[in-house]
């Protein structure tokens with residue numbers, strides 16, 4: 596079958612690879628669409644031997660297992676290798692889709708949606724909480740803003756330009772800022788994923804006894820950081836967040852995301868939708884900060 600494999604330059608190329616064979620507790624999925632993630636762009640620069648990208652897929656089950664039957668349409672979050680015609684997925688890492696959810700919408704859900712859902716849970720009570728979110732215009736940011744705002748949080752979102760924040764505003768962000776000087780705060784919660792000097796600027800805006808969540812480094816620059824450079828004075832909680840360090844089940848959380856889409860409470864923002872022959876272009880556009888929300892590639896045979 597055909598699959599996207601690392602091309603040695605940080606991107607991908609199409610190659611013929613062996614057919615995946617499901618093991619115990621796994622199903623074989625014919626991929627209809629997949630989404631790309633920033634973390635995968637990092638891994639593409641230093642791919643482990645045998646690794647292929649692909650953690651967000653939606654498609655049709657070819658070989659079922661247990662309650663998941665051949666012919667079921669599913670959204671799935673495999674460990675890897677989903678940018679392909681077919682992929683093997685453990686049944687605990689997928690949710691069955693009803694006909695109302697199309698495969699492109701579903702493919703945009705897994706990694707970004709699971710991350711946003713688990714961030715919201717980490718914060719806990721949301722009504723009235725003032726939250727600063729950096730790196731907000733990507734996949735995670737759109738889901739997080741919609742979930743947090745619906746629960747009553749007052750979210751300030753940092754984006755590189757107003758246009759990249761328009762949809763976030765529509766989804767409930769109280770304020771879009773293009774520089775942290777426009778957001779003096781202080782904030783009860785800061786979620787930081789840009790790195791470099793943004794980290795320190797975000798830290799300075801944390802409320803005394805606030806929660807600072809570090810979750811990424813989109814700029815690929817290490818945080819410039821001094822704990823003492825903070826007017827908050829008293830104590831604060833600094834938390835490293837990893838979405839997969841989670842006791843809940845991916846299957847249940849994926850089902851929750853799908854249900855919220857069906858109920859009209861979650862609206863995936865798909866900034867690029869293209870055939871999978873355009874995957875290289877999508878990766879370049881993501882790295883160039885040209886994609887709002889998620890990029891989804893449709894797999895055609």
Ligand SMILES: NC(=O)c1ccc[n+]([C@@H]2O[C@H](COP(=O)([O-])OP(=O)(O)OC[C@H]3O[C@@H](n4cnc5c(N)ncnc54)[C@H](OP(=O)(O)O)[C@@H]3O)[C@@H](O)[C@H]2O)c1
Nearest residue numbers: 633730732733734735754755788811812813814837838884
């Ligand atoms: N810890 C975890 O478990 C976890 C899980 C998922 C994602 N992440 C991380 O969380 C962040 C958001 O994830 P995502 O999927 O939403 O990523 P994404 O779609 O690539 O969005 C990242 C955003 O960061 C902003 N950004 C600011 N400075 C940047 C720079 N120098 N280079 C590139 N982008 C820059 C961009 O928005 P503007 O251009 O508008 O500034 C971009 O939209 C990423 O850093 C990702 O690696 C962490």
